[in-house]
Amino acid sequence: xxxxxxxxxxxxxxxxxxxxxxxxxxxxxxxxxxxxxxxxxxxxxxxxxxxxxxxxxxxxxxxxxxxxxx
Numbered sequence: 210x211x212x213x214x215x216x217x218x219x220x221x222x223x224x225x226x227x228x229x230x231x232x233x234x235x236x237x238x239x240x241x242x243x244x245x246x247x248x249x250x251x252x253x254x255x256x257x258x259x260x261x262x263x264x265x266x267x268x269x270x271x272x273x274x275x276x277x278x279x
Contacts, residue, residue: 211242230270233262237274244277253278 218235240255256278263271 211239211246214239214242230262230266233259233266233270233274236262237270237277240274240277 214235218232218239221229221231221235236255236259240252240259243249243252243255256274259274260271260278263274
């Protein structure tokens, strides 16, 4: 799953703006994968990136991301 999320991330980074909503979704998904792998520092890093994107746009997604961080 991490391999595919990384490929999607690479694709979106080439196609979208750095703070695009789709990138936030992908970073949040990568954080979930890293959390399941017990790679907590990597998960927090991914959640931080998602949080930075969601903080200016999407309250519900920001809440979900903050919940995952907790």
